[in-house]
Amino acid sequence: MTDTAQRARPTPGNDSTPRLEMRDISKRYGGVRAIRHADITVMPGTVHALVGENGAGKSTLIKILAGAEQSDTGTIAIDGAPVSIGSTTDAIGLGVQTVYQEPQLFPELTVAENFFVGREITRGPMIDWRAQAPRMLELLDTVGLDRSVASQPLGGLSIAQQQQVSIAKALLEQASILILDEPSAILTDAEIEVLFGVVRRLAADGVSIIYISHRLDELFRIADAVTIMRDGETVSTEPIGELSVREIAERMVGGAIDEGEHVPGEHGETVLELEGLTLDGAFADVSLSVRAGEVLGLYGLIGSGAAEVGEVVYGMRRATGGRMRVVDSDRQPGTPADAKRRGIRMVPANRSSQGSFSFQSIAFNITVGSLGLLGKLPGWVSPKAERRIADDLIGRLAVKTPTSRQPLGAMSGGNAQKVVLARQIVEQPKLLVLAEPTQGVDVGAKEEIHRIIADLAARGTAVLVITTDLAEVQRISDRVLVFRSGRIAREFPPSASQASLLAAAAGAEDEPVTQEDDR
DSSP states (O other): OOSGGGSOOOOOOOOSSOSEEEEEEEEEETTEEEEEEEEEEEOTTOEEEEEEOTTSSHHHHHHHHHTSSOOSEEEEEETTEEEOOOSHHHHHHTTEEEEOSSOOSOTTSBHHHHHHTTSOOEETTEEOHHHHHHHHHHHHHHTTOOGGGGGSBGGGSOHHHHHHHHHHHHHHTTOSEEEEESTTTTOOHHHHHHHHHHHHHHHHTTOEEEEEOSOHHHHHHHOSEEEEEETTEEEEEEEGGGOOHHHHHHHHHTSOOOOOOOOOOOOOSEEEEEEEEEETTTEEEEEEEEETTOEEEEEOOTTSSHHHHHHHHTTSSOOSEEEEEESSOSSOOSSHHHHHHTTEEEEOSOHHHHTOOTTSBHHHHHHGGGGGGSOSSTTOOOHHHHHHHHHHHHHHTTOOOSOTTSBGGGSOHHHHHHHHHHHHTSSOOSEEEEESTTTTOOHHHHHHHHHHHHHHHHTTOEEEEEESOHHHHHHHOSEEEEEETTEEEEEEOTTOOHHHHHHHHHTOOOOOOOTTTTO
16 A cells, blocks of 8 residues: 555644645746636635636646646645645645546446556555455445445446545545546436535545536535636635625626526427437437427436437437428438438537547537538648638637637637537538537536527527526527426426426426416
């Protein structure tokens, strides 16, 4: 076992000495200043939220703390003692551990093997599994996992359970500062409650937790304090109870949030019509229609079947029953390529693996789906045409980048998301399917993506938005269909209350619909 694993566990902190202090931190990448004058102070045994728009500097600040980057200026102190963090090994030795949104583990290995990979306890040339077992089982208990998972392949566990394994593995090194980067972004409500239970237990045991999330409402259920960043600087650090969600959002963007009422636009002919559509094991008897210029929201909790409807419409899956009429044809798209030929485009929820080429340029990512527009000869691409199309959409979608030649992987999440969306609208689609269009982006990028959706509808595109974001579906949709257990539970107008939408999705007794809701 490593020396760092032998350190005493952190003690719950009534101590007035901060567990972590980062002062006047700055970092420049070439001509771009990522952060400047950034500060954060975290007390022992507390949950400290860190929020900011994509590009605000919070990721860079965390990378510096985790040893993945080195600051240009500033100081770091842990438990009152100045420290130098020159590598991730230094950070781990000082008790700093990071758990990312997507577990950084080996799915083909068992949970036990993942725990000790690279730091096994050995007896001669052999791994001493008996010596490793007590500590592993203790940590599984700490994060609320059944001990039986130890012998199971990690890939067979749910994402929530894999995340719990990641947290337990971080605690193996006796972490006193645990960074959780967007831990709830891909979890169900029930799984989030499990996560919160783990976080509360760790804080009670003295671990200081830096909690990064774009879900501002959940911060009030788990955080003790919040640090807000904007444009590479710390705006404020305050107890969470002294702020509201709106105040945090406005400090993040540096101005008031426009929450104007959604006004449906003019709608044209029917572009998509489903009648009794069924996909065994996912959804059944789904009937709906979307018209040109209309934004139809499909809202449901994870596993409701709404996501699979979008996949069938785009030809990623084949319906097992019912009828579909898409763009003047009763034939269901057999493949995504078939869907594209009929004017259908889709932005998937899993954009990192299905929707982007991170090492390629922004221009490549925007135009790769429309190569026919880039040259007269097959296989030949005009760089001039590529730049012209890319620059036009970069301006139209307000993508923040110095050049279209920048690699997509170097961009913030919100801007990268807009690039993925840009690819699908190079040629005006007749129907655009958007799965979780603003998942994992900050409030400012969310506003811009909502504006883009409204602009597409105004240009005549029929838009099908599939989302688990309650506020989002209420705000941007002309109509909302709520899914529950693979079926449409109810249709709502845009003026319906969030309580009504959530009650329908959760199967609770519906909130009485007011006259205003029925408009």
